Every structure is written in C-alpha cells, then in structure tokens.
Amino acid sequence: MKRKLKVLALFDAIAPTTLDQDLSAELKTDDWKTEANVLAALSELGHTTEHLAIFDDLDLLQQKRQSFEPDVIFNLADQFKNNRTFDQNIVSLLAMQGVPFTGCGSTGLTLCKHKGISKKILSYHRIHVPQFVTIARGKRIARPKRLKFPILIKPLNEEASLGISQASFVETDEQFKERVQFIHEKYNSDVIAEEYIEGREFYVSILGNQRLQVFPIRELVFKEVPPDEPKIATYKAKWDEEYRKKWGLQNQFAERLDPVLATQIEKICKRIYHLLTIDGYARVDLRVTAKNEVYFIEANPNPILAADEDFAQSAFKANVPYPQLIDRILRLGLNTVRD
Numbered sequence: 189m190k191r192k193l194k195v196l197a198l199f200d201a202i203a204p205t206t207l208d209q210d211l212s213a214e215l216k217t218d219d220w221k222t223e224a225n226v227l228a229a230l231s232e233l234g235h236t237t238e239h240l241a242i243f244d245d246l247d248l249l250q251q252k253r254q255s256f257e258p259d260v261i262f263n264l265a266d267q268f269k270n271n272r273t274f275d276q277n278i279v280s281l282l283a284m285q286g287v288p289f290t291g292c293g294s295t296g297l298t299l300c301k302h303k304g305i306s307k308k309i310l311s312y313h314r315i316h317v318p319q320f321v322t323i324a325r326g327k328r329i330a331r332p333k334r335l336k337f338p339i340l341i342k343p344l345n346e347e348a349s350l351g352i353s354q355a356s357f358v359e360t361d362e363q364f365k366e367r368v369q370f371i372h373e374k375y376n377s378d379v380i381a382e383e384y385i386e387g388r389e390f391y392v393s394i395l396g397n398q399r400l401q402v403f404p405i406r407e408l409v410f411k412e413v414p415p416d417e418p419k420i421a422t423y424k425a426k427w428d429e430e431y432r433k434k435w436g437l438q439n440q441f442a443e444r445l446d447p448v449l450a451t452q453i454e455k456i457c458k459r460i461y462h463l464l465t466i467d468g469y470a471r472v473d474l475r476v477t478a479k480n481e482v483y484f485i486e487a488n489p490n491p492i493l494a495a496d497e498d499f500a501q502s503a504f505k506a507n508v509p510y511p512q513l514i515d516r517i518l519r520l521g522l523n524t525v526r527d
C-alpha cells in the first residue's frame with residue numbers, strides 16, 4: 189500500500205479569508221464543485237487533509253504550512269487578488285520554498301496563458317496553429333492583409349471564454365475594428381485575432397510529467413446550430429444551461445473517429461504538452477478540419493477537475509475512477525522536480 193499523505197488543499201477566494209474559515213457553505217455551491225469533489229476524494233483515499241482559501245494574504249499560507257506541515261499541496265488556487273494572471277506567481281512561490289504541489293509549474297502556466305506565445309512556440313515546431321496577430325491596447329487597429337476572414341477576436345490572456353461571443357466572429361474590416369476596440373476597452377485586455385478554423389472541436393485530456401497518458405478524446409458538438417453558422421465555444425456556450433439546450437451543445441466522447449487520426453492526435457498532443465513545459469495534468473483543445481488537419485487552439489494546464497467535467501470523464505472512460513485520478517495527480521505533484 190502507498191504511504192498516506194498530509195495534504196493541504198489550497199483554494200483561491202474572491203474576498204479576504206482567515207486561517208480557519210468555515211467554507212462549508214461555499215463548498216455546497218456549484219462554483220466550488222471542483223474543491224468539494226477533490227476534498228471528498230482525498231478523504232476517501234485516507235489522506236490527512238486540511239484546506240485553506242487565500243485571497244491576497246500569503247501569511248496565511250505560511251502559518252498553515254508551519255502548523256500543519258503538509259507533504260504536498262493540492263493546488264486549486266488559480267487567481268490571487270481577483271487576478272487570474274497571478275496563478276503562475278503562486279506556484280513560483282511554492283517552488284522557491286521547496287514545497288511539492290500538484291499540477292503545472294510557473295513556466296507552463298505562463299506559456300499557456302499567453303495565446304500568442306504558445307502558438308509561436310508550436311508553429312516553430314511545425315504544429316498547425318491558426319494564423320494570428322496580436323494587437324495591444326493603445327496600438328493602431330489594422331488587419332494585416334495575410335490574415336484572412338473569417339477571423340475570431342479574443343482577449344489575449346483570458347480563460348473560460350471570457351470576452352468570446354458570436355460577435356467575436358468577424359467577416360469585415362469594420363467588424364474587426366469594432367470588436368478589437370470593444371475587447372480593448374470593455375475587457376481592458378490586449379487582443380489576439382485568429383483565422384477561424386472550421387471543424388470539429390476536440391478536447392484531449394493528458395496526465396503525467398515525462399511519461400504521458402492520453403485519455404479518450406472528448407468533443408463539443410453543436411447539434412442544433414445550422415451548418416453555415418460559426419460554431420464557437422462562447423461564454424454562453426460553456427456556462428449557460430438554457431443556451432446549451434437551445435442550440436444542442438453537448439460535451440461527449442468523440443464518435444466515428446478514424447483510429448489513425450486518433451493516434452495522430454494523441455501524438456501531437458503529447459508533443460504540445462512537452463513543448464509548452466506542462467506538468468501534472470492538462471487538457472489540450474483542438475480543431476480538426478474536414479481534411480483531418482489538426483489545429484492547436486489552446487492548452488489548459490490545471491483544467492477543471494470537477495468529477496462531471498471533461499477531464500475526469502475522460503479519465504473515467506480509461507478506467508481511472510475519480511479518487512484514483514486525484515491520487516495520481518497528487519503523487520505526480522509530490523515527485524515533480526521544480527527548478
């Protein structure tokens with residue numbers, strides 16, 4: 189039997205917290221599903237677990253570490269002071285202090301968060317990525333002639349499809365300018381404008397550090413969206429149940445997938461994982477065209493771990509039940525060398 193561990197589950201919070209704050213009410217809400225599922229699994233596995241939510245006070249983490257002396261931190265903190273770009277700083281700090289933690293290190297988080305840098309690295313290694321241009325706030329907004337319509341306008345550094353709606357899909361220079369301006373001003377965010385890749389949308393879940401296991405491929409299907417309409421996982425498409433029902437949006441296992449293509453996708457995703465220096469676990473998002481060309485859209489290190497989300501569903505399909513998945517992530521974290 190494997191050694192039982194002392195695990196500190198680390199969460200983020202959107203308002204100041206205290207050391208022994210009672211989170212039982214939060215843990216019953218939908219927003220905290222991942223945290224609740226992970227805690228339940230850790231307890232089922234027999235690990236000694238404590239948890240801490242931090243907003244902006246790193247002293248709390250220091251105090252908790254001194255009193256509890258965890259073997260490993262299960263890191264579910266992906267924002268700090270309501271800022272999502274600070275996820276990389278939290279793990280930098282843990283790495284400096286020599287505390288083992290689960291999931292991705294700071295370089296992987298940084299590379300994947302920046303939708304331009306990740307694509308530059310991958311295209312250097314001849315992985316297909318959409319043609320793109322980045323447009324910083326305050327810069328003149330113009331479409332380079334090489335960038336062909338239709339184009340998708342996205343915030344450069346956001347997640348969860350924040351700032352992505354049907355209006356992000358543009359077909360004229362006027363729409364282009366208008367949407368870029370909107371993202372600059374309303375989201376206070378730099379922009380990446382990418383050529384729109386028409387095709388099936390696949391989510392590939394991967395576990396490991398050097399040796400990787402790729403789980404069965406998931407797909408987002410757009411059952412009721414007319415064929416000539418753009419198919420985009422917009423903010424509403426991800427989070428609005430009514431909207432998902434109306435347009436027949438479903439996350440399911442990819443059906444009728446040519447085994448040769450599936451193998452090719454696995455290979456590409458493993459390369460992407462290593463090239464972007466991801467550790468622990470991640471979900472790679474792809475588009476595959478009618479000609480079976482595989483395009484990288486985005487890599488998500490530390491993807492949502494709720495038991496009913498794509499990552500855990502894929503693992504389950506590969507005969508890795510949820511508690512075992514959590515245990516494997518934990519032990520990978522314990523054994524990761526962070527330099």
Ligand SMILES: Nc1ncnc2c1ncn2[C@@H]1O[C@H](COP(=O)(O)OP(=O)(O)O)[C@@H](O)[C@H]1O
Nearest residue numbers: 318346347348349350382383384385420421486
């Ligand atoms: N170049 C593209 N071509 C086609 N669809 C895209 C493209 N970029 C993004 N999308 C669509 O928008 C969704 C969200 O984009 P993504 O870059 O993953 O942002 P986020 O980090 O907010 O999830 C994707 O899941 C996909 O449906």
Ligand SMILES: [Mg+2]
Nearest residue numbers: 348349473486
């Ligand atoms: Mg995405």
